[in-house]
Amino acid sequence: MEYSIALRGVSKFFGNRQVLKDISLDVSVGKITGFVGPDGSGKTTLMRVISGLERPDSGAGRCYSFDVFREAEQIRQISSDMSQNISLSDNLTVKENLLFLAKARNVPYAQRRIDCLTDTLDLTHLSDECVLHLTKALKLRVSLAASLLHSPAILMLDEPTAGIATGARREFWERLERLAAGKMTILVSTHYSDEAERCHHLVRMNNGRLLTSGSAQEVVHSLGLATFAIRGPDLLKLKYQFSDLLEVEQTVIFRHTLYVTGRCCDSLLSNIRMLPLRYKVEQVSSVLAASVTAGQMSS
Numbered sequence: 097m098e099y100s101i102a103l104r105g106v107s108k109f110f111g112n113r114q115v116l117k118d119i120s121l122d123v124s125v126g127k128i129t130g131f132v133g134p135d136g137s138g139k140t141t142l143m144r145v146i147s148g149l150e151r152p153d154s155g156a157g158r159c160y161s162f163d164v165f166r167e168a169e170q171i172r173q174i175s176s177d178m179s180q181n182i183s184l185s186d187n188l189t190v191k192e193n194l195l196f197l198a199k200a201r202n203v204p205y206a207q208r209r210i211d212c213l214t215d216t217l218d219l220t221h222l223s224d225e226c227v228l229h230l231t232k233a234l235k236l237r238v239s240l241a242a243s244l245l246h247s248p249a250i251l252m253l254d255e256p257t258a259g260i261a262t263g264a265r266r267e268f269w270e271r272l273e274r275l276a277a278g279k280m281t282i283l284v285s286t287h288y289s290d291e292a293e294r295c296h297h298l299v300r301m302n303n304g305r306l307l308t309s310g311s312a313q314e315v316v317h318s319l320g321l322a323t324f325a326i327r328g329p330d331l332l333k334l335k336y337q338f339s340d341l342l343e344v345e346q347t348v349i350f351r352h353t354l355y356v357t358g359r360c361c362d363s364l365l366s367n368i369r370m371l372p373l374r375y376k377v378e379q380v381s382s383v384l385a386a387s388v389t390a391g392q393m394s395s
């Protein structure tokens with residue numbers, strides 16, 4: 097396996113608050129690595145350290161051939177932070193925005209690069225459209241084009257699809273998968289379980305620590321949790337009943353379905369089996385409930 101990023105015992109403080117604690121991590125070239133965990137667990141900070149945007153305080157790490165302590169500037173040249181660096185101007189067209197950003201980044205043969213990207217990302221027909229008139233999902237696609245202008249080796253995305261409809265999120269992820277297939281290293285934080293499942297490699301964090309790292313299945317397994325999707329009447333009442341069980345970690349109602357997540361023990365299973373026949377129950381392995389807060393899931 098070819099690794100683009102290798103961190104060993106990396107820690108980071110903001111003031112006297114330690115936000116990354118002894119993180120060791122290997123990230124493969126051409127893979128999508130997802131970062132999941134509750135708010136404030138350190139996902140963004142870790143991705144920023146990897147992308148040369150934050151300097152760690154201790155440990156060791158390389159990003160491609162560069163040292164994360166001494167060569168942050170070089171790392172920034174080969175990486176792109178889609179979430180933060182791209183501010184599209186509403187009053188300019190797609191083409192004008194891309195040209196402006198390409199010039200700001202000294203992208204060689206800017207026009208040719210823009211033509212290539214708009215073609216690849218199916219934006220050509222929108223080139224002369226004012227960004228103001230684009231949907232959120234299309235703006236996201238333009239931001240992706242902008243973040244790829246300088247042909248980065250690493251693309252960092254911090255919750256890129258928050259607030260975007262499911263269909264458009266899926267389409268966006270298909271594009272990310274194509275970029276990864278072209279050997280781009282993609283780092284993405286997400287609170288959506290379906291997106292977490294699409295990652296080739298998942299990193300679960302809490303309180304500055306890396307708790308688990310592996311495939312989505314491995315991470316779910318390591319949680320020792322099972323999630324059941326329940327459809328039927330009076331879901332709110334059922335939600336409160338399940339919430340009272342000691343082994344239940346989370347109950348979330350999302351789109352007429354109650355998701356109950358808990359330790360997969362006899363007691364939870366017998367409660368599930370005792371549900372009247374009018375309830376349809378299905379075990380879903382996909383919901384990384386420990387990483388998804390109820391608020392975000394409902395949004």
Ligand SMILES: Nc1ncnc2c1ncn2[C@@H]1O[C@H](COP(=O)(O)OP(=O)(O)OP(=O)(O)O)[C@@H](O)[C@H]1O
Nearest residue numbers: 110111115133134135136137138139140141142285
């Ligand atoms: N520039 C900063 N200065 C001080 N504290 C910071 C700074 N950036 C982040 N923090 C703190 O570091 C901790 C980790 O934040 P971080 O943004 O990395 O978490 P996160 O897991 O990405 O959270 P979220 O999902 O809310 O984006 C939080 O407590 C946050 O308040």
